[in-house]
Amino acid sequence: MSPTTHWHKSSYSGNQTNCVEVxxxxxxxxxxxxxxxxxxxxxxxxxxxxxxxTALKTNRFH
Structure with missing residues (x-):
């Protein structure tokens, strides 16, 4: 795979560090x-x- 660029975390995380980045x-x-x-x-x-x-958006994990 190619190098990772543009790391982002959810805007809902605010200043918290207990989250994931994509x-x-x-x-x-x-x-x-x-x-x-x-x-x-x-x-x-x-x-x-x-x-x-797609699975997240369709509530497949609930």
Whole structure:
């Protein structure tokens, strides 16, 4: 996968550090723990990330 760029966390997090950040990849996304960035990150393909976001939006995890 390509280098991770543009890390973001939810605007709902405010100044909190107990959340996750999502980074953009050319071919997917990366996820890391805001309070432990040195621990690395997980990567997903574009298809995996799209499926995950769709599942969140359709309340599949409830």
């Amino acid at each position: 980074g953009r990849l050319a071919d997917g996304a990366a996820i890391r723990d805001t309070k432990n960035r040195a621990a690395g990150h997980l990567t997903t393909s574009r298809a995996q990330w799209t499926a995950f976001i």
